[in-house]
Amino acid sequence: MTNLVLFGPPGAGKGTQADILKEKYQLVHISTGDVFRYNIKNETELGLTAKSFIDKGQLVPDEVTINMLNAEVDKNAEANGFIFDGFPRTENQADALAELLKGKGTEVKAMIALEVEDEVLVKRLLERGKTSGRKDDADEAVIRNRITVYYEETAILKEYYKKQNKYYGVDGVGSIEEITERISKVIDNL
Template structure:
């Protein structure tokens, strides 16, 4: 099964992608992991990406597309994959279609995680991170620490990252609406999109997603 996962920041794409990939027995291919792997391994594409990033510039589509192509050609992706963060715009979606067509393959579904904008802001702006260990994450509403401002695990100070501020979140949402959301229409014209609500507990959303994919593509 070949799936593209889309949704606004704060929709829980990374969490859902990991659960879905495990349940479906296919690799989870995320843009973030692609960049980190290529940069740490010193690949030519990784060097190009790092040069742009170090200069504070956006990495060109062709570099991202090249990384995705290399990853999708790995043996573990022969029977399918779940793409998270790629394609990010219509140009990348068109390039993905061409890549798959060249291999006589095609996407099976595009899973759209739908979350109201106010909920996205609430989810992200409410996050608090431990200064001692960024893996210790709390939330002012959904996962409150026992003592306000103090990490339950190590007693470190909890803080809000700059990119989690409401202003920054709304800017990220605007970028999503402008650049990424158009791919939903692009894939809808191909009859590939299935939309589900990403509200509720993680396992509820996963169950909803699995049912939607099964109804869309069967037991592929």
């Protein structure tokens, strides 16, 4: 199984790249953001809990996220592998993901991090906010807080995966095709 963690700050292009890579490599894309938005829209218990944190630009608690992830992996038990987008975000989640995959006889092969400067991220998210309908993309203060939270709470996973020789930084600026080509070189050499 090819299991990838697609990583990077909000607005780095993870969703765009995951959509391309899932087709190219026949993988299942699990985006915690998409799953949360679905649950929020449908006002499920998970959605309401997640919304209270997302509205403040905070991360959703591990237990909620891990339970949701486990269900998504189980739905796709016959997959060639997974692209995890927006997960893990903490060392506890990374450990939980490792245990979950180990129980299925597999592991994370690589963490691919899209690297993009903050000002580019803010510009991308404000643009996306004009068309996405996402309130968290329309407010620059919320965007900057999301980026700060990413660096303070999530970027530590870079070291976690570096220690396992599974971290790959990829320049996330350029055309979609250029970025896909850079990511594909990493995947093809795993």
